[in-house]
Amino acid sequence: xxxxxxxxxxxxxxxxxxxxxxxxxxxxxxxxxxxxxxxxxxxxxxxxxxxxxxxxxxxxxxxxxxxxxxxxxxxxxxxxxxxxxxxxxxxxxxxxxxxxxxxxxxxxxxxxxxxxxxxxxxxxxxxxxxxxxxxxxxxxxxxxxxxxxxxxxxxxxxxxxxxxxxxxxxxxxxxxxxxxxxxxxxxxxxxxxxxxxxxxxxxxxxxxxxxxxxxxxxxxxxxxxxxxxxxxxxxxxxxxxxxxxxxxxxxxxxxxxxxxxxxxxxxxxxxxxxxxxxxxxxxxxxxxxxxxxxxxxxxxxxxxxxxxxxxx
Amino acid sequence: xxxxxxxxxxxxxxxxxxxxxxxxxxxxxxxxxxxxxxxxxxxxxxxxxxxxxxxxxxxxxxxxxxxxxxxxxxxxxxxxxxxxxxxxxxxxxxxxxxxxxxxxxxxxxxxxxxxxxxxxxxxxxxxxxxxxxxxxxxxxxxxxxxxxxxxxxxxxxxxx
Ligand SMILES: Cc1cc2nc3c(=O)[nH]c(=O)nc-3n(C[C@H](O)[C@H](O)[C@H](O)COP(=O)(O)OP(=O)(O)OC[C@H]3O[C@@H](n4cnc5c(N)ncnc54)[C@H](O)[C@@H]3O)c2cc1C
Ligand code: FES
Ligand code: FES
Numbered sequence: 001x002x003x004x005x006x007x008x009x010x011x012x013x014x015x016x017x018x019x020x021x022x023x024x025x026x027x028x029x030x031x032x033x034x035x036x037x038x039x040x041x042x043x044x045x046x047x048x049x050x051x052x053x054x055x056x057x058x059x060x061x062x063x064x065x066x067x068x069x070x071x072x073x074x075x076x077x078x079x080x081x082x083x084x085x086x087x088x089x090x091x092x093x094x095x096x097x098x099x100x101x102x103x104x105x106x107x108x109x110x111x112x113x114x115x116x117x118x119x120x121x122x123x124x125x126x127x128x129x130x131x132x133x134x135x136x137x138x139x140x141x142x143x144x145x146x147x148x149x150x151x152x153x154x155x156x157x158x159x160x161x162x163x164x165x166x167x168x169x170x171x172x173x174x175x176x177x178x179x180x181x182x183x184x185x186x187x188x189x190x191x192x193x194x195x196x197x198x199x200x201x202x203x204x205x206x207x208x209x210x211x212x213x214x215x216x217x218x219x220x221x222x223x224x225x226x227x228x229x230x231x232x233x234x235x236x237x238x239x240x241x242x243x244x245x246x247x248x249x250x251x252x253x254x255x256x257x258x259x260x261x262x263x264x265x266x267x268x269x270x271x272x273x274x275x276x277x278x279x280x281x282x283x284x285x286x287x288x289x290x291x292x293x294x295x296x297x298x299x300x301x302x303x304x305x306x307x308x309x310x311x312x
Numbered sequence: 313x314x315x316x317x318x319x320x321x322x323x324x325x326x327x328x329x330x331x332x333x334x335x336x337x338x339x340x341x342x343x344x345x346x347x348x349x350x351x352x353x354x355x356x357x358x359x360x361x362x363x364x365x366x367x368x369x370x371x372x373x374x375x376x377x378x379x380x381x382x383x384x385x386x387x388x389x390x391x392x393x394x395x396x397x398x399x400x401x402x403x404x405x406x407x408x409x410x411x412x413x414x415x416x417x418x419x420x421x422x423x424x425x426x427x428x429x430x431x432x433x434x435x436x437x438x439x440x441x442x443x444x445x446x447x448x449x450x451x452x453x454x455x456x457x458x459x460x461x462x463x464x465x466x467x468x469x470x471x472x
Pocket of ligand 1: 049050051052053054055056057058059074095121122123124127130131132133134135136138139141143144145146186187188189212213214215357358359
């Protein structure tokens with residue numbers, strides 16, 4: 001839908017059009033539980049949209065790219081907020097957990113340093129104070145960090161609907177620009193990150209024009225190693241380049257099997273996957289592909305201790 | 313008629329009650345219904361930071377929140393920083409350092425910096441720059457704003 005505009009009559013008789021920056025008329029229905037949110041979704045169907053932090057949805061409403069009659073506000077569902085260590089060592093994160101809670105969680109800093117390191121790169125503090133994990137995953141911006149982190153950490157995404165609960169691997173959840181495997185009547189309720197060993201290698205790098213801007217290209221990486229230092233498995237995820245975050249399976253295979261050295265990393269880079277890169281007014285596809293090659297190499301070097309980590 | 317409701321908010325320690333359309337953002341509620349025009353409306357879609365206020369002490373964009381969602385939350389706007397006619401040490405530092413020219417971005421800068429200094433009383437320059445990255449200024453070139461915040465933090469440290 002095109003953005004609507006106000007006709008504005010200037011004193012000289014000319015007309016200028018100003019885009020409306022106000023949401024269309026709507027009602028807000030607060031959901032008090034997961035079951036309540038699902039029943040409101042069922043009742044209002046296409047008319048309704050869920051709202052969590054609103055940090056992606058409000059701009060869409062203000063620009064009139066969407067004009068739902070009803071917003072189902074899930075902010076009051078306390079069960080959906082929080083970070084919990086489970087008995088099996090996995091970490092369960094509620095969908096309504098705000099970016100700032102992820103950024104400042106001592107549990108994540110200790111158990112999942114990749115998340116802690118990536119959070120300051122997401123937007124600005126005012127947006128992190130409101131934005132939620134579930135909102136970011138459901139919105140599925142191609143340049144968003146959290147979808148890539150979920151893939152790199154082998155996370156599972158939990159969805160509730162009137163049909164029950166299902167778990168879907170983050171690998172299968174993201175399907176394209178703003179497109180996910182979530183059905184319209186499903187509520188994303190939690191993310192489960194399986195236990196990692198303290199020895200897990202990781203790296204997070206992104207490049208954006210200014211601090212807080214969406215990434216032109218970013219890499220999230222995890223690797224497990226045997227006691228001898230040989231890489232047993234790796235997950236290398238690129239975001240901001242294609243329509244959604246993507247693993248680089250050829251590069252992953254090239255790094256698995258031996259203990260990395262600066263020379264073996266350079267060697268592995270020969271196997272870098274062919275990726276379809278977007279072109280837009282921020283960067284051309286050629287530039288994004290240059291960044292991909294540079295940042296992937298740098299991420300591998302950081303993960304295995306050959307370079308300093310980059311601060312946001 | 314468009315969906316409307318009576319909304320009661322706690323702003324700067326006062327209670328403000330108004331009947332408004334449900335689609336009213338916190339930004340428009342503050343400006344049009346609470347008469348608090350210190351909070352500025354810039355882009356109205358989350359990019360510029362001019363509308364920054366505090367919700368329970370945390371900086372948020374008032375244009376990206378519906379007034380109807382605030383509930384029991386305590387809102388602080390630039391008018392709530394100091395009593396009428398007075399200025400906080402942060403505001404005085406802004407004046408000393410010429411950290412404003414047209415002043416359009418200033419309320420948002422102050423609300424962001426005020427929240428930063430409460431959470432991180434002794435930020436280094438990089439931390440100040442990162443915290444203010446979501447607040448655009450078209451006049452000052454940012455340097456005097458950064459200096460004002462660092463100076464205020466330093467003076468507070470010397471006093472305590
Ligand atoms: C200026 C600016 C810069 C930003 N920069 C970045 C950035 O660098 N990186 C980044 O990743 N993000 C960035 N963001 C987006 C921000 O991270 C959002 O917080 C996030 O994308 C959406 O989370 P939310 O909770 O605000 O979701 P909302 O805006 O409330 O919702 C987004 C979408 O998800 C749906 N939804 C929300 N919660 C659920 C749920 N539990 N189940 C099912 N559907 C749900 C909504 O219906 C809506 O369609 C930026 C935003 C702004 C305004
Ligand atoms: S007016 Fe809210 S961010 Fe620009
Ligand atoms: S002083 Fe003019 S925009 Fe900052």
